[in-house]
Amino acid sequence: MSFDELVGGDDLSPEEEARLRRVHELLVQAGPPPDLPPTLEHPQAPTEGEIIQFPLLPRRRFAVAAVAAALLVVVGFGGGYLVGHSKAKPAQFAARRVVAMHGQTALAVLKIAKADSGGNWPMELQVSGLASQRNRGDYYELWATKNGKITAPCGGFRVHGRTTSVRFTVPYRFENFDGWVVTVQPEGVRIPGRVVLST
């Protein structure tokens, strides 16, 4: 349908008519907007990425330090067993900072070593109690967070057995973050999945 049929222009000023004609042309050029499928009626990302506040703030620092210490004791006592059952024997990891993470059925210790001269931070994540993935393409992902929002990926991993230890290196400036989470990542899904561990 033409512009004249749709709107008419007899009572419009030339400027206004030109303006509306331009909108008409844009509408024709754009075509109809698509219908949204039911799955897209509401946003999903914020709820999936929602986490608890990072506990290394002063008021919770001691409680978390206690959890981290307890976890390290457990890891320490079980170290020989765990290392003996892992396929690769990791070299010594000189942690400068230790962060405890916890979920409903799982615990983890994230150790962060000194950054190299280029600003790459080695990290070692020891997780215990996470379910093994059935699908070969599924994995877990460690993310850095800020103000409760998932902000930057730190690395993916799969678990084997009761306890798994993996290492990552990330180039981020840690002052830009205030926590970490681990999410479940089904094969092919790149947005943050369900949070199973958080600081």
Add this chain to the structure above:
Amino acid sequence: MTSLTLAFAAPLRTIPTVTSDGELIQRAAGGDRSAFELLYRRYARPVFGLALRRLGDRGRAEDAVQETFASIWRSAGSYRPDRGPGAPWLYAVARNAIVDRARSRTDTPAEIPETAASEPGPADRAEQSWVAWRVHRALEELPEREREVIALAYWSGLSQSEVAEFLGIPLGTVKTRTRAALQRLADIMGEEVDA
């Protein structure tokens, strides 16, 4: 009658006072979920339309929409209002997510076309995508009764008389709503129309 005329005429040339996209992005960066949801309401359809154009598959387009808004939520803090309004930033985030999704396609081998392509080139496609993005975004701002008239008048194939019959309103009302909708769209799209 007077009040009806005033009530109808007033919004036509009034620039909407809604929160800008840039403000919403900044609020989302601070963890404001309601701002994020408003962005979603404004842009879910344009993002889905863009993804459908590029990917040609509704399932993959849906995934691309989810990825786009996850990216917006994660990276809203990187938006700098001094570098421009929110719409182009959102378009760039969506385009990147959709391109990533297109690249991730590994299950179907590339098909060699049998005839020379008569389709628009990359630059034209980009221009068309941007126009559709802006128009579909602006349509989200229209009152339902105006959006309905625009959809029927432009894309249903119905004549205006048929639109009037379909909606059960006088033909004159169809024309009035169409004009009002175009004026409102012109206000929303601003510089793009005035240029």
